[in-house]
Amino acid sequence: MSKKSNKKDQQKSLWYICDKCGIKIIHNQLSSHSENTCSIFGICENVFTTKHINCSVLPQEIDLKDAPIIYLERFIFIPETICKHCDLKMNGYVLIEIDEKKYVKKSWTISDNHLDMIYTNSNEINEEQKEESIVRISKFNSSIKIARQIVLKHNENVQETIDIERLIRGKLKNTVVHTSNIIVINFLNKKFKFYIDTIKEKEEDDIADKLSKMNLNESGFFFIQSDTIITISSLYKSEQAESKQQKIYTLDRVGGLDEIINDIKTIMEIALNPINQMSLSKISRGALIYGLSGCGKTLLSEAICESFVAHKIHIESWKIFSKFYGESENNLRKLFDEANQIYPTPCIILIDELSNICPKNDSSDVVKKVSSLLVSLIDGLHTKRNGSKTFIIATTNNLDNIDPAIRRSGRLDYEIEIPVPNTQMREAILKKLLKNFEISSFDIQAIAKFTHGFVGADLENLISKSKKITNGYVHLTQQDILSNLSSVKPSAMRELLVEKPNVKWSDIGGMKDLKLKLKQIVEWPLQHPETFSRLGIKAPRGLLMFGPPGCSKTMIAKALASESNLNFISIKGSDLFSMWVGESEKAVRDLFIKARQLAPCIIFFDEIDAIGGERESGSSVKERVLAQILTELDGINVLKDVIIIAATNRPDLIDSALMRPGRLDRIVYVQLPDADTREEIFNIKLKNIPIAKDVDIKKLVEKTKGYSGAEIEAVCKEAALKALEDSFDIDEITMNYFDKALTIVTPRTSSELLELYRDYERKK
Numbered sequence: 001m002s003k004k005s006n007k008k009d010q011q012k013s014l015w016y017i018c019d020k021c022g023i024k025i026i027h028n029q030l031s032s033h034s035e036n037t038c039s040i041f042g043i044c045e046n047v048f049t050t051k052h053i054n055c056s057v058l059p060q061e062i063d064l065k066d067a068p069i070i071y072l073e074r075f076i077f078i079p080e081t082i083c084k085h086c087d088l089k090m091n092g093y094v095l096i097e098i099d100e101k102k103y104v105k106k107s108w109t110i111s112d113n114h115l116d117m118i119y120t121n122s123n124e125i126n127e128e129q130k131e132e133s134i135v136r137i138s139k140f141n142s143s144i145k146i147a148r149q150i151v152l153k154h155n156e157n158v159q160e161t162i163d164i165e166r167l168i169r170g171k172l173k174n175t176v177v178h179t180s181n182i183i184v185i186n187f188l189n190k191k192f193k194f195y196i197d198t199i200k201e202k203e204e205d206d207i208a209d210k211l212s213k214m215n216l217n218e219s220g221f222f223f224i225q226s227d228t229i230i231t232i233s234s235l236y237k238s239e240q241a242e243s244k245q246q247k248i249y250t251l252d253r254v255g256g257l258d259e260i261i262n263d264i265k266t267i268m269e270i271a272l273n274p275i276n277q278m279s280l281s282k283i284s285r286g287a288l289i290y291g292l293s294g295c296g297k298t299l300l301s302e303a304i305c306e307s308f309v310a311h312k313i314h315i316e317s318w319k320i321f322s323k324f325y326g327e328s329e330n331n332l333r334k335l336f337d338e339a340n341q342i343y344p345t346p347c348i349i350l351i352d353e354l355s356n357i358c359p360k361n362d363s364s365d366v367v368k369k370v371s372s373l374l375v376s377l378i379d380g381l382h383t384k385r386n387g388s389k390t391f392i393i394a395t396t397n398n399l400d401n402i403d404p405a406i407r408r409s410g411r412l413d414y415e416i417e418i419p420v421p422n423t424q425m426r427e428a429i430l431k432k433l434l435k436n437f438e439i440s441s442f443d444i445q446a447i448a449k450f451t452h453g454f455v456g457a458d459l460e461n462l463i464s465k466s467k468k469i470t471n472g473y474v475h476l477t478q479q480d481i482l483s484n485l486s487s488v489k490p491s492a493m494r495e496l497l498v499e500k501p502n503v504k505w506s507d508i509g510g511m512k513d514l515k516l517k518l519k520q521i522v523e524w525p526l527q528h529p530e531t532f533s534r535l536g537i538k539a540p541r542g543l544l545m546f547g548p549p550g551c552s553k554t555m556i557a558k559a560l561a562s563e564s565n566l567n568f569i570s571i572k573g574s575d576l577f578s579m580w581v582g583e584s585e586k587a588v589r590d591l592f593i594k595a596r597q598l599a600p601c602i603i604f605f606d607e608i609d610a611i612g613g614e615r616e617s618g619s620s621v622k623e624r625v626l627a628q629i630l631t632e633l634d635g636i637n638v639l640k641d642v643i644i645i646a647a648t649n650r651p652d653l654i655d656s657a658l659m660r661p662g663r664l665d666r667i668v669y670v671q672l673p674d675a676d677t678r679e680e681i682f683n684i685k686l687k688n689i690p691i692a693k694d695v696d697i698k699k700l701v702e703k704t705k706g707y708s709g710a711e712i713e714a715v716c717k718e719a720a721l722k723a724l725e726d727s728f729d730i731d732e733i734t735m736n737y738f739d740k741a742l743t744i745v746t747p748r749t750s751s752e753l754l755e756l757y758r759d760y761e762r763k764k
Contacts, residue, residue, distance in 0.1 A: 014026055014081060014112065014115065015043075015081065015085070018033060018038055018042075020038055021038040021044075022044060023038065023039075023040070023041075023042040023043065023044045024042050024043035024044070024085060025041070025042040025043075026042075026115055026116055040134070043082065043085045043086060046085070046086045046087050046138060046139065047086065047136055047137070047138040048078075048082050048085075048086050048118075048136070048137045048138070049134065049135070049136050049137075050118060050135050050137070051133070051134060051135065052117075052129070052135070053076075053096075053118045053119070053120055053125060053129065053135055054117050054118065054119045054120075055119075055120055055121065055122060055123075055125055055126035055129070056126075057119075058072075058077065058119050058121065059077070059110060059113075059114055059119060061110060061111060061113075062077060062108070062110060062119075069121065070167075070170055070171050072121040073120075073121050073122050073123065073171070074105060074106055074175060075105055075106050075107070075108045075120065075121075076094055076096065076105040076106070076107060076108070076118060076119070076120045076122075076137070077108045077109075077110050077118070077119040077120065078094070078107055078108070078109065078110065078118055078137070079109075079110055079111065079112050079114055079115045079117075079118075080109050080110070080111060080112055081112050081115065082115075082118075082137075083107060083109050086137065086138060086139060087139050088107045088139055089107065089139075090107060090108065090109050091106050091107065091108070092106065092107055092139070092140075093105075093106060093107075093139075093140035093176065094106065094107045094137060094138070094139065094140055095136075095137070095138050095139070095140040095141075095142075096125060096135065096136070096137055097135070097136040097137075097138075098125065098128045098129065098133055098134075098135050099128070099133055099134070100180060101128050101178075101180045101181065101182075102178040102180055102181070102220075102221075103122070103124060103125060103128075103178065103181060104140055104175075104176040104177070104178065104221065105120065105122065118135075118137065123184035123185070123186070123191075124181065124182055124183065124184050127182060127184050127193065128182070140176075142219040142221050143219045143221070144176055144219070144221045144222065144223050145201045145202070145219075145221065145222050145223070146201065146202040146222070146223055146225060147177075147199050147200070147201065147202065147222035147223060147224050147225070147228045148200045148201060148202035148228065148229065148341055149198075149199070149200040149228065149229040149230075149231065149338065149341075150172070150177070150196065150198075150199045150200075150222070150224065150228060150229070150230055150231070151196070151197040151198045151199075151231045151232075151233065152168065152183060152194040152195065152196060152197065152230065152231065152232050152233075153194065153195050153197045153232070153233050154192060154193065154194050154195070154232070164185070164187055164192065164232070165230065165232060166322075166324065166327065167185050167187060168183065168185060168194070168230060168232070169230055171183065171185060172224040172228075172230065173224060173225075173226055174223075174224065174225070174226070175223075175224055176221055176222070176223050176224075177196065177199075177221070177222055177224060178220050178221050178222075179196055179199060179220040179222075180196075180220070181196055182194065182195055182196075183195075183196070194232070197233075199222050201222070202225075202228075202341070227334075227337065229334055229337070229338045229341070249299065249302035249303045249305075249306050250303055250306060250307075251303045251304070251306075251307055252432075253299070253303065253432055254296065254299060254300055254303050254432070255425070255428035255429035255430075255431060255432040255433075255456070256421055256424070256425030256426070256427075256428035256429050257296065257300060257418065257425075260300070260416060260418065261300070261304065263416065264287060264289075264300075264304055264393075264414075264416065265304060265307070267284060267287060267391075267414060268287075268304070268308065268348075268391050270283060270284075271283050271284065271285050271389075271390070271391040272308060272310060272346040272348075272389055272390075272391055282410070284413035284414060285378075285381050285390060285391050285392060285413075286378060286391070286392040286393075286394070286411055286412035286413060286414070287391075287392070287393055287394070287412060287413070287414040287415075287416060288354065288394045288395075288396065288399075288402075288407065288412040288414065288415045288416070289301060289393065289394070289395045289396075289416050289417075289418060290395070290396050290397065290398075290399040290415065290416070290417055290418070291397065291417055291418030291419065291420075292397060292418075292420060292455055292491055292597075293397045293455075293457070293491060294455040294456060294457030294458060294491045295418045295419070295420065295421075295455040295456060295457075295491075296418055296455070296456045296457075297395040297396075297397070297418055298352065298395060299456070300418065301350055301393045301395055302350070304393070305348045305350065305393070308346065308348065309346065310345070310346035310347055310348045310389075311339075311342050311345050311346065311347045311348070312347075312348050312349075312350060313335055313338055313339055313347065313348070313349045313350065314350050314352065315332070315335055315349060315350065315351045315352070315357070316352050316353070317352075317353065317356040317357050319331065320332050320335075320357065320370060321366065321370070328366050328369070328370050329369055329370060329373050332370055332373055332374060332377070333373065333377070335349075336349070336377045336380075339381075339390050343389065344389055345389065346389040346390075346391075347389060347390045347391075348390075348391050348392075348393065349390065349391070349392045349393070350392075350393050350394075350395075351392065351393070351394040351395070352395055353395065353396055353397070354394040354395065354396045354402055354406070355396045355397075355398045355399075355401045355402050357370060357371065357374060358370075358371040358374055358375075358402055358403040358405075358406050359371075359401055359402070359403065360400070360401050360402055360403050360404065361401075371403050371405070371406070372405075374406065375403075375405050375406050375411065378392060378406070378411045378412075379410070379411070392412065394412060399415070419597065420453065420455060420597035420598065421454070421455060421456065422599065423445075423448050423449060424448075426447075426448040426451055426454060426459065427444050427445060427448040429456050429459050430442075430444045430447055430448060430459060430463075431444060433459060433460055433463050434463065434476075437476055441477070441478070442478050442481075443478060446478075447478065447481055447482070449565065450482065450485060450565070451485070451490070452490065452565075452566075452567050452598060452600070452601075453490030453491070453567060453597075453598050454488070454490045454491075455490070455491045457491065458488055458489075458490055458491050461488050462481060462484055462485070462488045463476070463481065465484050465487060465488065466480040466481045466483075466484045467480075468480065502562060503555055503558040503559040503562050504559060504562060504563065505559050505563055506684075507555070507559065507684065508552055508555055508556060508559055508709075509673065509677050509678075509679075509680030509681035509682075509683070509684050509709065510673055510674070510676055510677025510678075510679075510680045510681065511552075511556075511670075511673070511677055514556070514668060514670065515556075517668060518543070518556065518560055518668070519560075519563075521540050521543055521666050522540075522543070522560055522564055522566075522602075522643055522645075523560075523563070523564045524539075525539030525540070526539075526564060526566075526600055526641065527564075539643075540643075540665055540666045541633060541634070541639065541643070541644060541662055541663060541664075541665060542633065542643065542644035542645070542646065542663055542664040542665060542666070543643070543644070543645045543646070543664065543666045543667075543668065544608070544645075544646045544647075544648070544651070544654075544659070544664040544666070544667045544668070545557070545645065545646070545647045545648075545668050545670050546647070546648050546649070546650075546651040546667070546668075546669060546670065546757065546760065547649070547669055547670035547671060547672075547757060548649065548670075548671075548672055548708055548749040548753060548754070548757070549649050549708065549710070549748075549749070550708030550709055550710025550711055551670045551671070551672060551673070551708050551709055551710075552670070552709045552710075553647040553670050554570075554604070554606060554647060556670065557602065557604045557645045557647065558604075560602065560645070561602045561604075564600075564602075566600050566601055566602050566643075567598045567600070567601040567602070568601075568602050568604060569591070569594070569595060569598070569601060569602070569603050569604065570604045570606060571591065571603060571604065571605050571606070572606050572607065572610075573607065573610040573611050575587070576588055576591075576611065576625055577621055577622075577625065578621075584621050584624065584625050584628075585624055585625060585628045588625055588628040588629055588632065589628060589632070591603070592632040592639070592642070595639075595642045596639070596640070596642060599640060599641035599642050600641040600642070600643075601641070601642050601643070602642075602643050602644075602645055603642065603643070603644050603645070604645050604646070604647070605644070605645070605646040605647070606647055607647065607648060607649070608646035608647065608648045608654060608658075609648045609649070609650045609651075609653040609654055611625060611626065611629070612626050612629065612646075612654050612655050612658045626655060626657075626658070629658070630657055630658065630663065633662075633663045634662050634663060644663075644664065646664060649753075651667075651757075651760050652756060652760060669757060669760075669761045671757075672706060672707070672708055672749060672754075673707070673708070673709055673712070675701050675702075675705075677709075678700075678701045678704055678705075678707065678712060679697060679698070679701045681709055681712050681713070682697050682700055682701065682712065682716075683697065685712065685713050685716045686716060689716060689720060689733060690731060690732040690733065691732060691733050691734075692732045692733060692734040692735065694734055694735045695733065695734065695735050695738065696735065699735075700715075700738060703742055704742070704747075706747040706749065707745075707747050708747070708748075708749060711745055711746075711747060711748070714745045715738065715741045715742060715745045716741075718740075718741035718744055718745055719733050719737040719738045719740070719741040720733055720737075722737045722740045722741060723737045
């Protein structure tokens with residue numbers, strides 16, 4: 001080891017050059033750098049090699065100590081003589097290599113009082129350093145590209161927030177990154193480590209610039225501008241999510257929506273294909289898909305997007321809205337800028353739950369600004385450059401809650417409803433869900449028939465709950481599926497009290513002729529539609545049952561629904577009337593919309609005279625409700641497989657317009673039970689009551705002439721209560737208790753009311 005003799009200045013006493021290896025070292029490293037085993041640490045060929053950088057505390061002499069932490073992280077503080085020997089300029093780019101990682105910082109000169117130490121506040125360098133790490137510092141001379149988009153991924157199961165994204169944007173803005181870098185930020189006393197997944201270069205508009213860069217080596221260094229798109233996702237879920245998306249979001253998993261798929265694909269092909277677009281005056285670039293939750297809106301939109309070779313951009317409300325002023329609009333604008341920057345690559349923008357971003361009635365200033373900006377951005381897609389290959393698909397389950405401005409022509413031109421699946425659609429969905437099983441072992445038509453109101457998600461849930469593990473294999477039978485029907489509530493029935501009645505014809509005594517007539521009116525058209533079509537006749541639209549109170553009119557309607565396997569919606573006047581103007585009519589409209597979705601379905605209006613009574617002059621709520629019902633019965637929207645059954649005690653009070661053919665065109669008189677019917681009712685009611693041998697049902701039938709079915713049931717209950725009055729240990733009910741009950745429960749149907757019914761039946 002020899003000391004350089006031609007050095008006269010202060011450096012002469014600070015730096016030494018090893019004669020054997022030519023590395024410049026400082027005086028306090030002489031002992032560790034021997035001639036026999038030269039170390040690599042020092043300066044050689046303008047590269048300073050060290051084993052440690054101080055990332056914990058900065059020297060007090062640094063003038064930037066009061067600067068923001070994010071700003072300080074962009075610098076590396078290097079002693080003056082090291083800068084001189086390595087040709088490092090003040091505020092110039094410096095390359096820091098740690099093992100295989102490369103970081104670019106700006107240099108800041110400090111005095112030689114800290115000659116053996118390099119300083120920085122960089123969390124990334126501190127994270128990369130290990131005890132055996134070797135750090136190389138040199139002047140940065142590589143080429144730099146402008147980043148159009150950078151995708152970051154993290155390896156922890158944390159939910160990204162606007163605050164984290166804001167910190168990352170502030171940290172990376174106007175910095176140079178390498179594809180090997182990690183990005184570390186501290187948020188809420190927790191450290192988040194992000195990896196660079198991909199960086200896309202910003203295309204140059206100047207052809208000369210493109211040609212000049214074609215022969216440059218791929219350096220991997222990119223400059224992050226303020227308009228660079230920064231995307232964050234989860235690293236450990238990325239491969240799984242990607243494979244899952246490729247597996248799930250395919251058109252071969254969508255069942256029962258073939259016509260809708262063809263319509264949407266036709267619209268999108270025109271928008272995404274530039275051929276012959278110049279001949280078209282204006283191209284529609286938006287579609288709004290709406291329907292109940294779980295009906296397949298997301299599956300359909302994602303699957304259609306996968307069928308096109310196009311870039312996808314997802315817009316969700318939680319990614320847009322921020323508590324910081326102007327940040328929400330900025331987040332939305334950047335997503336649309338991404339679509340503009342990838343031109344001429346086709347782009348599909350998916351907006352999930354549009355009603356959350358553009359609600360109809362929201363006084364929030366932020367929501368109004370975002371809604372207005374979205375309308376403006378959609379209008380901007382029609383420009384020649386930015387909109388020639390872009391299409392928007394928005395979804396919502398609440399069409400009425402969307403700002404009307406975004407629904408007008410020229411924006412989301414197409415509004416496509418995903419309906420509640422009918423029997424044929426459910427059958428197609430079930431075939432998709434059961435394709436991994438032996439389909440021949442299932443009666444899919446029967447399963448589809450018993451799943452009224454089920455949407456795709458409900459059917460999938462039903463199949464999932466019905467699976468069993470047997471000897472390590474998944475086992476599924478049709479009986480398992482049918483037995484789990486009660487455990488899955490159909491989504492289409494959650495907003496209304498829709499019943500699956502458990503009343504059988506056998507629960508209703510007598511009235512055989514009436515039962516047959518009702519079957520002809522309701523069951524036959526549904527079970528044999530081809531016969532009605534062949535004969536050129538239409539099924540009855542509605543049925544009115546009138547008769548004395550307690551004659552089982554409601555039970556008959558429930559039994560009809562149960563025996564016919566129909567959904568049953570029971571409506572009373574209180575369910576429709578509201579004190580708010582327009583709400584009552586809306587309730588009627590929503591009722592019939594839901595009934596169409598649940599078809600085949602029975603709407604049962606109990607005490608129809610309270611709703612559809614005779615109209616008088618004026619515009620009361622009752623009259624407006626009746627007018628809306630009449631409109632729904634034979635209006636533009638056809639009631640297919642929806643049957644109206646009404647019951648009343650006062651048919652004379654019902655408006656005549658409701659009774660004309662095509663509305664309630666079948667009228668049935670439910671009379672007081674005759675002797676045979678009363679006997680059957682007694683047999684049904686007494687089969688679960690222990691009666692003594694002296695109880696003569698024939699005598700009870702004679703004594704209950706003029707009684708309704710409800711009054712006969714009351715006699716049986718009253719007899720049992722009278723027996724309990726004598727003793728709680730009684731084993732059977734004797735005839736004398738029935739005699740006492742008959743003195744308490746008496747027939748209440750007046751002769752005048754019976755005469756009214758007979759007159760109405762003669763006139764109908």
